[in-house]
């Protein structure tokens with residue numbers, strides 16, 4: 001079998017571990033050939049690819065980013081890929097394409113699959129918002145980075161009697177904010193799933209100060225927004241990729257708290273730090289498992305599906321099911337954290 005593999009969308013710790021796992025297991029167990037397309041679907045369309053053998057993937061298990069490069073594809077070019085997918089498979093002599101990506105990539109994978117390309121998807125995102133899988137690799141790493149940031153911010157906030165507003169990633173789902181906020185003991189957590197009341201945050205901080213705890217750390221997801229009328233706030237515009245460009249809730253909220261409390265409030269935007277660097281052991285293991293299961297599914301001819309973690313087992317689920325909606329934080333998880341506003 002000849003396998004084509006690509007990484008698309010935003011990068012994520014663990015991508016290289018999947019690539020390595022696919023190459024190792026496909027070569028050792030099946031005698032397959034693997035080629036890697038560069039910069040996501042662009043490489044597939046433009047003919048940029050390279051053979052991947054054991055040497056090509058040596059030493060990449062712990063490396064962040066992706067050795068293949070990653071890019072988002074414009075909608076027009078995606079249509080081009082779908083319309084020509086049979087010809088593309090023949091051109092490269094591939095029997096299966098393994099795209100590794102988030103919701104956008106998996107939606108593209110579904111389109112190609114529906115158009116006749118044999119596809120086995122692998123979900124990735126630090127946001128952990130892909131439906132049908134309990135976890136995505138990259139999430140554990142991102143939560144670790146954000147938790148460490150909250151731990152560190154607490155000590156400096158306490159020394160200076162300040163409020164720190166730490167903004168973490170998560171446009172539509174607040175998993176990183178929820179879990180890093182819980183792990184770090186953030187005094188306030190704001191999620192995209194529930195508009196937050198600024199008055200309640202102000203009251204919580206005031207009460208802390210009154211009982212002598214003259215600092216607070218608030219963990220806010222980048223997609224969180226205040227409840228209507230609770231603060232002057234305008235949602236962002238939609239960019240050319242169909243993504244909302246956020247106007248910086250961390251900055252806005254810190255300024256608002258400072259104004260209302262009369263206490264210094266500093267924003268800290270963690271941004272892409274959460275996505276870079278070496279994956280945790282958990283993410284390396286999950287990525288490696290997904291790689292092996294993708295190869296096995298390809299050999300069983302189970303196309304149009306993606307790997308998914310269900311409980312402790314890796315299963316194959318239809319791409320059509322996985323891309324119907326995002327997995328957002330349910331109320332039942334919010335109540336477990338004491339400080340979701």
Ligand code: F6P
Nearest residue numbers: 010102125126127169170171275
């Ligand atoms: O989808 C993952 C994610 O990390 C989001 O949380 C974030 O908003 C987005 O990617 C930013 O990606 P980029 O800056 O690469 O467009």
